[in-house]
Amino acid sequence: xxxxxxxxxxxxxxxxxxxxxxxxxxxxxxxxxxxxxxxxxxxxxxxxxxxxxxxxxxxxxxxxxxxxxxxxxxxxxxxxxxxxxxxxxxxxxxxxxxxxxxxxxxxxxxxxxxxxxxxxxxx
Numbered sequence: 001x002x003x004x005x006x007x008x009x010x011x012x013x014x015x016x017x018x019x020x021x022x023x024x025x026x027x028x029x030x031x032x033x034x035x036x037x038x039x040x041x042x043x044x045x046x047x048x049x050x051x052x053x054x055x056x057x058x059x060x061x062x063x064x065x066x067x068x069x070x071x072x073x074x075x076x077x078x079x080x081x082x083x084x085x086x087x088x089x090x091x092x093x094x095x096x097x098x099x100x101x102x103x104x105x106x107x108x109x110x111x112x113x114x115x116x117x118x119x120x121x122x123x
Contacts, residue, residue, distance in 0.1 A: 051068060068101055086113070107122065
């Protein structure tokens with residue numbers, strides 16, 4: 001049985017697929033356009049309608065809305081890759097995970113921003 005030589009069209013198609021895959025593998029986490037995120041609701045009714053939590057956080061003087069993020073737990077190296085922030089388990093880590101809520105408030109957090117995580121305390 002004689003094998004046929006691959007057609008030019010098949011080779012071209014295979015080349016395009018491989019080029020596309022190599023771009024996916026090399027790119028890593030992408031910067032998120034936070035301007036496209038819906039704004040935080042500014043009242044309890046709208047906040048709760050979008051699945052958010054309304055209340056006083058961090059002992060602040062005003063109530064506000066905190067929304068769940070859709071990328072919670074995704075690996076990151078910078079908060080630009082997350083809806084909320086990129087938080088590590090400990091100071092000095094170079095990778096973290098996207099936070100569960102936005103904005104991030106209250107307590108001390110080890111934020112990763114293009115290098116080792118640094119602890120920031122938010123009142």
